[in-house]
Amino acid sequence: xxxxxxxxxxEKRPELEFTYAGEAHIARPADPSTLSDEEWERYLFIRxxxxxxxxxxxxxxxxxxxxxxxxxxxxxxxxxxxYKAGEPRK
Amino acid sequence: MADALLRCEPVPAAPAAYSGVTITLAxxxxxxxxxxxxxxxxxxxxxxxxxxxxxETLGDIACLGPDEWLWRAVDxxxxxxxxxxxxxVVDVSERSVGIILEGHAARAMLNAGCPLDLERFAVGRMTRxxxxxxxxxxxxxxxxxxxxDVWRSFxxxxxxxxxxxxxxx
Numbered sequence: 519x520x521x522x523x524x525x526x527x528x529e530k531r532p533e534l535e536f537t538y539a540g541e542a543h544i545a546r547p548a549d550p551s552t553l554s555d556e557e558w559e560r561y562l563f564i565r566x567x568x569x570x571x572x573x574x575x576x577x578x579x580x581x582x583x584x585x586x587x588x589x590x591x592x593x594x595x596x597x598x599x600x601y602k603a604g605e606p607r608k
Numbered sequence: 609m610a611d612a613l614l615r616c617e618p619v620p621a622a623p624a625a626y627s628g629v630t631i632t633l634a635x636x637x638x639x640x641x642x643x644x645x646x647x648x649x650x651x652x653x654x655x656x657x658x659x660x661x662x663x664e665t666l667g668d669i670a671c672l673g674p675d676e677w678l679w680r681a682v683d684x685x686x687x688x689x690x691x692x693x694x695x696x697v698v699d700v701s702e703r704s705v706g707i708i709l710e711g712h713a714a715r716a717m718l719n720a721g722c723p724l725d726l727e728r729f730a731v732g733r734m735t736r737x738x739x740x741x742x743x744x745x746x747x748x749x750x751x752x753x754x755x756x757d758v759w760r761s762f763x764x765x766x767x768x769x770x771x772x773x774x775x776x777x
Contacts, residue, residue: 519723526674527662532723534738580738582662582673 520595522576525602526584539575541565542587543607569593573607576600619705619763626774628713631767634706634755638684642669642677644695650677653690654697663735670734670747678734678745680757704745705763707756709770713777714754720773722746742766 521530547553547561566572572592577585589598589608601608623632644650647658658677659666668681689697709717715726721740726748734747742765745757758766 534723580743581736583676583736584674 520597522588522597523600524578524581524584525586525600526582527578531578531581535578535580537577537579539577539585542573542575571598575603619707619767624771624774626713626771627777629709629711629717629774629777631770631774632708632710634708634757635682637680637682637701637706638699639701639704639757640679640684640686641698641700642679642696643675643698645675646694649693650695650697653688653693653695654686663733665732665734665747670745672734672736672745702760704757704759707758707763707767707770708749708753709756710753712752713774714752717770717773717777718746718754718756721769739766740769742769 520533522533522536523530524536544561544565547557550558550561553561570591570593572590574588574590575585576588577583585603586600587603587605587608588600590596591598599608619633621633623630642650642654642658647660651658656669657666658669659671662671662673664671668684669677669679671677686697718739719726722737722744724735724737724746729746729748731748731750734745736743736745738744739746739756742758742762744766747755749755756766
């Protein structure tokens with residue numbers, strides 16, 4: 519089982535306590551009504567889906583309940599680091 | 609409220625003894641969910657000290673998250689619920705059922721469904737975690753005594769799971 523470091527609890531906890539929540543650092547457009555359908559589609563559905571280093575959101579659902587961000591390698595499934603929500607991209 | 613505190617279904621009130629572990633219903637208690645961005649605001653409001661670190665307990669209060677505390681005690685009633693203030697004090701007494709597991713095999717039994725490293729789980733610690741897909745709040749009251757708080761609707765399933773593990777050890 520993978521152990522994931524929760525930046526709020528500040529300890530490594532078992533993967534089963536966490537929920538994956540998609541790519542991180544995707545900002546909601548400030549004024550969605552001015553967007554074209556293509557731009558809105560890009561915001562809603564189009565993701566980087568990289569092979570390798572990926573910034574993603576996780577939630578410590580069965581723990582402190584907080585969302586945070588992580589850098590994980592999608593090839594090796596290794597977590598490089600985790601950091602609190604709101605902190606700049608790592 | 610007095611009636612509500614006596615509610616124990618679906619956990620039977622009589623203790624069940626198995627080899628190495630006894631499963632008992634926890635004594636009736638009040639539960640308060642305390643939420644605030646600022647710990648100091650809650651401390652001032654309640655006139656109490658709150659634990660600082662997630663997982664720590666101070667008196668009857670445990671810190672479950674960066675802005676969340678759980679206050680469990682037999683007979684407590686905060687004077688004010690904090691209306692109008694940037695905090696919330698909510699009575700969640702009826703939401704969960706408490707189950708006590710006691711005995712030298714209790715830790716091994718819990719580890720049958722909980723992925724935490726319970727050997728290194730210090731006495732006095734309380735945390736939210738998972739047991740076979742069910743959200744629980746787990747605390748270690750002594751070396752061999754564990755308390756599990758579970759939402760009432762999941763209690764029947766959890767208890768069945770506990771007794772199955774206990775019986776098959």
